[in-house]
Amino acid sequence: MTFRLGLLNPNTTLEHTESMAALALSVLPEGTDVVALTAERGPETIESEVDHSVAGAEIAALVRTHPDLDAYLVACFDDPGLEAARELTAAPVVGIGESAYRAASLVAARFAVITTLARGVPALEDAVASHGLASRCVGVLPLAISVAEHERAADAIVSVGRRAVAERGAEALVLACGPMGTTARALQEEVGVPVVEGVAFGALTAWSLWRSGLGTSKAGAYGYPEPIPYAGMPDFGRTGVA
Amino acid sequence: MTFRLGLLNPNTTLEHTESMAALALSVLPEGTDVVALTAERGPETIESEVDHSVAGAEIAALVRTHPDLDAYLVACFDDPGLEAARELTAAPVVGIGESAYRAASLVAARFAVITTLARGVPALEDAVASHGLASRCVGVLPLAISVAEHERAADAIVSVGRRAVAERGAEALVLACGPMGTTARALQEEVGVPVVEGVAFGALTAWSLWRSGLGTSKAGAYGYPEPIPYAGMPDFGRTGVA
Amino acid sequence: MTFRLGLLNPNTTLEHTESMAALALSVLPEGTDVVALTAERGPETIESEVDHSVAGAEIAALVRTHPDLDAYLVACFDDPGLEAARELTAAPVVGIGESAYRAASLVAARFAVITTLARGVPALEDAVASHGLASRCVGVLPLAISVAEHERAADAIVSVGRRAVAERGAEALVLACGPMGTTARALQEEVGVPVVEGVAFGALTAWSLWRSGLGTSKAGAYGYPEPIPYAGMPDFGRTGVA
């Protein structure tokens, strides 16, 4: 039996989907497959809460149209639509943000989170707190570069990361800056502490839950949605029933 | 100068919009107006996280298309898209859920939250906690009736509410069951403690912020969204700039 | 029917009472009145916990002697006697400190609190935490001036406030420095983020609760006080009963 992971990219940039799917596939064991799915509409990258709100609805739509996979990975660092996706399936659903925080907390007593824009700091601080890890995080640190200067990101991460280690006692770094995740392993060498992105560990976590015989509970909060009529778009009510 | 409040109903049921707008208008002072807006697509009522995820995107769309109002009220108890709406305007934006929790915490040391379905309890508990009010809430209590038995709701609220007062020490009740909000004042008499719904106090809070000269900060988290290209739908990037 | 707000100044400086009452009256809607009440004994300004302890008893005394107003505003930033006042009436009672924190949290994801003396920082930090807003506050910052240098306060607020925005990510400022509150609107222009004092929004909040039909719960913590005999001063036990 082949395990098939639905990698759900809530932005509309196909290259992001592909690079993340390749990373997931490179770590999953033999006999597994990655079904890479990209949002049909919405932002090319997700930077604001507005983008996030659109992305959440797209994640739900992707699970509705692909209900038969063995596990799902929400592949955007702020985990949009994660709870909604869980309602639509009895398979495990994992977010790359929550996976990265958890991996960091398993290999380090204290970690720092690195992101691109300062405006995103409060939302990331709140996310860390909502996972119960506020006391483990020594800071959410924005890179001092604009998005346009993208190619300089790796240098900036190394610089900001080293300062986080030296001045704040960070013992690991979490990269909350999406597409740069694929460079985590290389950066780890340079900074000298574990550098965590969520795609590899998140894909493995989804597989590990499945492999342990665990799926999303259908009792309570993540039960299939009530069959509410929808206007102007397909409803979700039947999804899980068939 | 007339104050105009945008009342944003994220579900697609026009009667809900109208009854909530009437309630808001009945408490706002002279010389104010309520612009009642209904989601163009999505669920008729919001029960699940799936519904919530769609609703959040619709709230953002409503603010984008009505950017010139003096304040906004997100008129659904789980406050979908509240943070997104704040990014799109410099006017105050208030949710009815957060308003109801705040009103209850101003008139009572301990309150209970009453909702329809048991599946919604964890999300409401999390919402109360995210507002820093976990220690003020003695319980989130589902009514023991199905949605279809709607007409019996008032009786059930009185019964569940009285038990919350007697057995858990609730000193006020928060109604997290949307359309029943309009009956709060009548129920108050029967239960004997303050019964809070969020529409009236929320509309007044939005007006009070405006009246105090306060609007949504454009520094940091609620700054106008970055101008990200969107595929398959209008983007949001320019909204606040013009 | 005229709404009458009891504005309770727990210090003994009449000018403070008058300027705060004028500010409240300037924002309340037509047909409302402000009854301005000043403590009969105690400190001219409230700086220490000692001053605060005296002020709390004076607030209770003011409500006892003016039991028939429609709502009350405790007009001192550290909200002395707020809980006691709530016991003595079924009308809403609001503090300017709690109002300022709540207003800031509605217009900004992160705020800073500005106060005069460094010694007051722990008590303000504790107050923010007791309202469940610790994660929303990036710092309580004392002005680097003595009380005697009062006239330089506005400059100092602008300077400390700008640094809080630039270095700590404050998106709004809360002024916990009493009489300077009246200058909040002017400072807002200079600093470029919302500047919140509690008198205007607090008065509006008290009115909004009343307007929503909500009053202090008499079940539980805020029930009328037990009729305990007092020695050497009038008792409180009958206040609410008559």
Next chain:
Amino acid sequence: MTFRLGLLNPNTTLEHTESMAALALSVLPEGTDVVALTAERGPETIESEVDHSVAGAEIAALVRTHPDLDAYLVACFDDPGLEAARELTAAPVVGIGESAYRAASLVAARFAVITTLARGVPALEDAVASHGLASRCVGVLPLAISVAEHERAADAIVSVGRRAVAERGAEALVLACGPMGTTARALQEEVGVPVVEGVAFGALTAWSLWRSGLGTSKAGAYGYPEPIPYAGMPDFGRTGVA
């Protein structure tokens, strides 16, 4: 050198002062003295927040008029005026409420708090939380008797206490019902778990701080109060300076 403990009773009932002073004296080591002080005005017992607000000011007044003692014990379970008293002296100041919570947390992983009136439950829950002990407390439980039925209190404590042990996993009981404290030792035998009142351990804690060479810090929050003019009553500003 004789150690002199100021036992400060913030209610006006002399017998309470005397029985608490006797208890304190019975446990303090040789060569120590207890100076028993009773509030000059205010309630005969402290039941409500109104009573508490008056009591806080009286505690401050007692320290002002007796500034030369070696340590102070605020002898009322809700620790009124504790922070104010600390400002007025460099000697250690301890409350019986905080002492009782601390003692219980040293001899048991989980404790219950027993009080007389249900209305007092929220304030006690908040007090436990403010000491960082919320997770250690399995419940604040009111006795099912009125104050007038005082003589039945011991039986009620045993009955409520045994249920707390059997049903909630309480491993110790904290008596937050003032004058009954003196019976703690007898009740301990009957209930079979440690029964803690705060007077004995609180007096010993005050002495222990003094004996360890520790006094209230005069840097920061507990510095002597600013010399603010007072109207209608003596000021506090000079107390600590002379």
Next chain:
Amino acid sequence: MTFRLGLLNPNTTLEHTESMAALALSVLPEGTDVVALTAERGPETIESEVDHSVAGAEIAALVRTHPDLDAYLVACFDDPGLEAARELTAAPVVGIGESAYRAASLVAARFAVITTLARGVPALEDAVASHGLASRCVGVLPLAISVAEHERAADAIVSVGRRAVAERGAEALVLACGPMGTTARALQEEVGVPVVEGVAFGALTAWSLWRSGLGTSKAGAYGYPEPIPYAGMPDFGRTGVA
């Protein structure tokens, strides 16, 4: 390259080691190996804090004597010696307790923990809280059977578990009762919600970290121990250096 997982059983019962190693091996992918290690001295099962304190030292000893494995699993639900083990290696180290809590929080919004003895409840509550998951846990529930009645454990788990689902809103169960873990999958069918033990998911988590290129950070808290001289037993100082 073969991945070798050190499964560390801190009690001295060989059968426990073997059954847990078999479970781990049954879920790990091809080409991996489990090195099953049993404490050389100490309790046959771990029930009390005394047992736990001995077990912690034994875990450290097992890592010292087997320093070359690719990852380690501390195979006792209260994760004794986990932090110590992390200091002794740059490989990932995972505990079965933390793994079980994390798995439950990925498949359910609310979970209950089931354990054998009531005396263990506080320590498990504290463990859940220390992982930041207190708000996710609806209760730690002891089975109403003694250890000797071991064979009736499965029935008791089903009975206690069903009540936790029906009465407390548990959406998943965590089995904190060691050797019964191997029956989790069977129980899941009967109770109808996910039933989580930590060995399978813990072994997979350890492998997943390794597979993602992540190991224990040697900066900060988990750096190799200082080379302190030991009396009466081998020291640990050199372990990581060679």
Next chain:
Amino acid sequence: MTFRLGLLNPNTTLEHTESMAALALSVLPEGTDVVALTAERGPETIESEVDHSVAGAEIAALVRTHPDLDAYLVACFDDPGLEAARELTAAPVVGIGESAYRAASLVAARFAVITTLARGVPALEDAVASHGLASRCVGVLPLAISVAEHERAADAIVSVGRRAVAERGAEALVLACGPMGTTARALQEEVGVPVVEGVAFGALTAWSLWRSGLGTSKAGAYGYPEPIPYAGMPDFGRTGVA
């Protein structure tokens, strides 16, 4: 009747035991005795979690072999084996770490903790938080000297301490650097704020509990350990029964 305090040093350095016992004896009242006990095996000083894990087991062993004392003091700042020791006796058991935190919180609104090595910061932060005092602590600050430079420690403490007062608002200092504790009183003069070590106040706290008639609860978490068979070492099961 003579009170006998068991001072339990979990490291193997006899001079540490002796100097701590002398300090304890110097503050305890007439007619008390200190029984000084040193770990039979393990590290000469405790710096890492590995050392801590060994120390915990040694503390349990010391109580097992000396079960008849009136109270116990765990005399190592990270309180190893504290919970285990409590299981083994009905006498009070106190740790010097928890005692120091509590003393500081009684004499100051905010305190800083000073330790030797940066690696120990996370564990101390976690300890402060586990005692519910995170909001009271302005920082855990490592000295910028190596252990070998021991003689310079006093200077470094004064320097780090003064900065903590001036820059972080520390109002008291807690010395979490073991043997330097004996110099606390001298340092207090130099730094100008209370300097707390845990041995003196901890010994007095243990005595105060005993003097108040309070001992470790044997209901629940700290009940005598279950009689589990041990391999390779003496068991603990009978200790408390005889």
